[in-house]
Amino acid sequence: MNKLRAIQLFVRLAELGSFTRVAEQLNTSKSVISKEVSRLEEDLGVRLLHRTTRNVQLTHAGEGYLQRAREILAQLEAADSFVQDLQQVPRGRLKINAPMALGITELSRMFADFMRAYPDIELDIHLGDEDVDLVEQGFDLGFRASSQPLDLAYVGRPLTRFGYHVCAAPQYLQQHEPIVSVDDLRSHNCFEYSYFKGRNVWPLDEGVSIGGTLRVNSVIFMLSAIKSGLGLGLVPEFLCREALASGELAEVLPNARKPELTLYALYPARHFVPARVLQCIDFLEAWFLRQR
Amino acid sequence: MNKLRAIQLFVRLAELGSFTRVAEQLNTSKSVISKEVSRLEEDLGVRLLHRTTRNVQLTHAGEGYLQRAREILAQLEAADSFVQDLQQVPRGRLKINAPMALGITELSRMFADFMRAYPDIELDIHLGDEDVDLVEQGFDLGFRASSQPLDLAYVGRPLTRFGYHVCAAPQYLQQHEPIVSVDDLRSHNCFEYSYFKGRNVWPLDEGVSIGGTLRVNSVIFMLSAIKSGLGLGLVPEFLCREALASGELAEVLPNARKPELTLYALYPARHFVPARVLQCIDFLEAWFLRQR
């Protein structure tokens, strides 16, 4: 017995109230309907319909089964559509949260590629470094850099790892005392990032308390200040990579031990994750892998 | 393809991660598993699993389908159990609301039979004539006598019909003026039932305003007062049948037009009605039919 088809036939039979009409509607013989429904009843060990020669009516068991069968069939159809839609070009809106600095640099290039690959997806990107609750604010996706695994209510996919560099403008280094050990930083103008969890302690080797004339909640702003030769900063690799390569900035204490962070893509651990979110994450993983 | 079995195999496969192990567990050959899952994928038009020679892993589509498939299978199982449990001896508790007078007479005999037939069902019977909200108070079943169809949020099954009689004790009739027309009632001591919707107008022929020295919210109480020869009452048939037959009471105005009420069994129109409620209603219908 094909139970699923038997159930479908039973539902149709309950709707049309006639074996003959079901057979006609499905272009098959009534013997098929009769046999299959009988087999279903046999399988259940329960009579679902009272048959007379004139009409077919549901038993109480049949009524209960009908309701449930309808729901099951609807869900099956939904499940089928789900996987089939996944094959389609995804469409719809993706609301995304990302740290400012990252969003301006790496992610802007990444999302440019993404938009080219999925022209039917609308992006709604919110850059900011404050802690936000993804679910509460209705975000489909968020980016977080962290050393430890992660929060709990979210699924996190590691995308890439990056380090930090202590950077300064060559001009600043010329005009100030040389920096050869971590402790030398104490007497320099070290900029502080407001949201940095260590506050005024930079995690170099065993850690060093720093101080300076700038405290700002934007690493981008800090970077311009550094480029202007005003002081030193602990800057994420992806932000200073270019400036270091071009000589616009110089690295200080390249051999000091510095933290490494992992960039995660986070999405709410909902019951059913929308197809376009899964597609997007696949794209993210592939993209960062390609960047290596 | 037997889609249902294919889905079951797919779920098992996702759990065990190996075609071979699924085949072993089900005492079948791996070719069956392979073929059936392939057919499912073909039917969906989607690849559910990545196969390598070393292991089997879900695609994203597969992950989504797996979640949904699990739910569907669980629901199917629940549906099957539902109809099968319906065949079993019902058990559990039934909370029932009924009018006081009816509960004391007809229903007490009915439920005695019911309890004998279904010894595993616990009855929690609340008799009272106040309007109660079945759902709010957690009743599985209620009884209402009414002339019109019914409320809306409930499913109602008509059980039986019954009429009313104007009754008095022979002693009362001897000691008072004879009653030959409906209007004669105006000068008699007519008892009033508090919950009666017509209040002090008895629905005899075109209706007649009555008055008397007793107004009570229990027809049983009223009946004893009538039996004591204190006055007249409009009494439901099922309450006075015995007393009329034995001569303890006499009927007045037997030919006046009186209302006929239908007794309904009501149950909340919930999504899924518990099996024992349906069983009970079946019993009710059969019982009242037998009483005819």
Add this chain to the structure above:
DNA sequence: ACGTCTGTTTCCATTTTGAAAACAACTGGT
């Protein structure tokens, strides 16, 4: 490079299926 373990495919006997026809049961009209 080989052996071994994976999943897939092929082959064919077996089982299951399905349409048509015969059948049985009941209804409704006359």
Add this chain to the structure above:
DNA sequence: ACCAGTTGTTTTCAAAATGGAAACAGACGT
């Protein structure tokens, strides 16, 4: 009261699908 017309069930048998064994192909570990 009967008969004709429908209804669902059963039978029949050819066609289709299924399932197990074995051959096959690919990937990993040694």
